[in-house]
Amino acid sequence: MNRSVKIAILIFAGLLAWFVIRSVIRGDISTQHEEPRIEKNTVAPQAVTYEASAQTHGIRLKAKGLTAPDKSVTVKAGTAGNVISTPVREGTHVSRGTLLCGLDVEARAARLEEAEARRDAARIDFEAAKTLAEKGLAPANNEAAAKAALDAAEASVNAARVELSKTQIRAPFDGIFETRLAEAGDYLSPGQPCGTMVDMDPVIVAVEVAEANAGQLSTDMTGTARLPSGQTYPARLRYVSRTANEGTRTFLIEAELDTGEDPVAAGITAELFIPMGDVPATLISPGLLTLSDAGDLGVRYVDDQSIVRFAEVKVIDETPEGAWVTGLPSPARLISIGQDYLAEGVEVRPVPQGGAQP
Incomplete structure (x- = not known):
């Protein structure tokens, strides 16, 4: 047997061994990837719940703004002159007509x-012309010219x-002389x-409200303001x-x-609360609020078939007792513990709050 035949036999034997080993390895891998049988756990997880029902609750518009005076006016000079008196101190309450700034009358009194x-002389001339006209001693047009x-x-x-009166700058209304802008x-x-x-008097609160609320408001509605x-x-x-701010799309309202x-x-911050009506709402702890996969705010609860459900809610009021929300069924078994660990559609074993097993 020559050398070439030996080499060919060795190559054939090597290829045969490679195919055999590869087939064995593939068989082992296939066996390893077979999904093992897992017995399903038929015991549903527990969910601690409590029952909540809707109640009638008032909707309030809540908006922040600033206090402001009823009127604010810059009192200005109506004529030219030097300031000779400023009798009122800043911050003083004054009545209408009080002298705020006095100007030098200069020649104005003399002109008066x-x-x-001249008026007195003209009156004498008129009386004389009238008497002469009545007696027929002067033409009637003389009387008209004198008049x-x-x-x-x-x-x-x-x-x-x-x-002359313009030299005395006086208060246009009852109020407070807030700032002096001219000195003697x-x-x-x-x-x-x-x-x-x-x-x-009165103090005003000015706030900006969203366009969704502006259409529900009207003058003479009452509420409260908190400082x-x-x-x-x-x-x-x-x-x-009734005209929106072009930049913010909000509407200005004022309350006395x-x-x-x-x-x-x-100029201090104030919160304005205006009742907007009554709606059915549920009082819950703010800690129960969560987000759905889509990012919607809501609460998870358990339905009659013990399935976890998600209800999108809207917070209409926040009080020290909790948050008032709309959108929940009434009554509803709310999940009080573990909301974030129970997905929607999961079957659970509801346990009343206070009776959960460890």
């Missing part, structure tokens, strides 16, 4: 006296009085400010905007507070 003198001159003199007097010695031109007046101190006051809606004699500052 001059106008009054026109008298009227013009009266108008000059009134204009001089108005100009300042020169004010027409339109320049003397100070700021605010009217804090950071915890103090609450009755509130009445006086204004509901009945604060009595309590001093309430402007």
Whole structure:
């Protein structure tokens, strides 16, 4: 047997051995991947539950805003002049007509006296022309001309009085002189400010509400407002905007507070609560709220066939006792322990709360 034949036999034997070994290995792997038989556990897991029923509960609109004065006005000069007096201190409550800033009258008083003198002279001329006309000693048009001159003199007097009155900048309403913007010695031109007046009776709460709530609100609806101190006051809606803010798509509302004699500052945070009606709702612990696989807020409960179900809910109110929600069947066996570990559709053994087995 030559060398070539020996080599061919060896190669054939090697290939035959490789195929045999591969077949054996495949058989072992197939045997290993066979799924073993597992006896199904027929014992359902326990679920600690308690029964909850819906009750009638009032829906409240809750919105945060700021307190504000009923009116806020910057009192301005109506004529030019130097400030010679500022008799009112900042923060003082003043009545309508109180002098806030006094300007130098300069020649205005003299012009008023001059106008009054011309008026008196025009009245004498008119009386004389009238007497002569009645006696037929002067034409009737003389009386008419004298009357026109008298009227013009009266108008000059009134204009001089108005100009003189502008030198006294007075409070336009009862309120608080909040800020002085001019001091004695300042020169004010027409339109320049003397100070700021605010009217804090009543105090206003201004808030922005979502468009879903704005259509349910109307003036004269009543509610309550709560300040950071915890103090609450009755509130009445006086204004509901019908035009949305272009940037936020919210609507401005204003409510008057009945604060009595309590001093309430402007610009502090306030929560406004307006009742919107009654609906059936269920009181639950906020800890029972969970999310579905789709990200919806809800609660898991057990139905009559002991199957875990998920109910999407909406929180309509939060109180110290718990959260009021809508969307649950009534009555409902709520899962109080292990909500996140029981998937929807799983059969369980409901155990009343307080009677769970360890």
